[in-house]
Amino acid sequence: MTEQIEIKGGAGEFEAAVIAVVIDRIAREDAAARQLRGGAKPGLPAWVRAVQSDDPGTPRQPVLPT
16 A cells, blocks of 8 residues: 655755655554554453452552652
8 A cells, every 4th residue: 555645845855755764664653553453362451450459349558658
């Protein structure tokens, strides 16, 4: 899939090349993120499960500043 992008606003060749590289990088990262989402397991992420208490009725202890 090729999209045509036109850069306007007085950008020279160097600036246009930098913009093109940034857009390409964003597109590649977006595609990689979409592939990872397909393999994600259903349910809560590990960081959320790690902080859950065993007994949901037990209130959490407040963290006091030291």
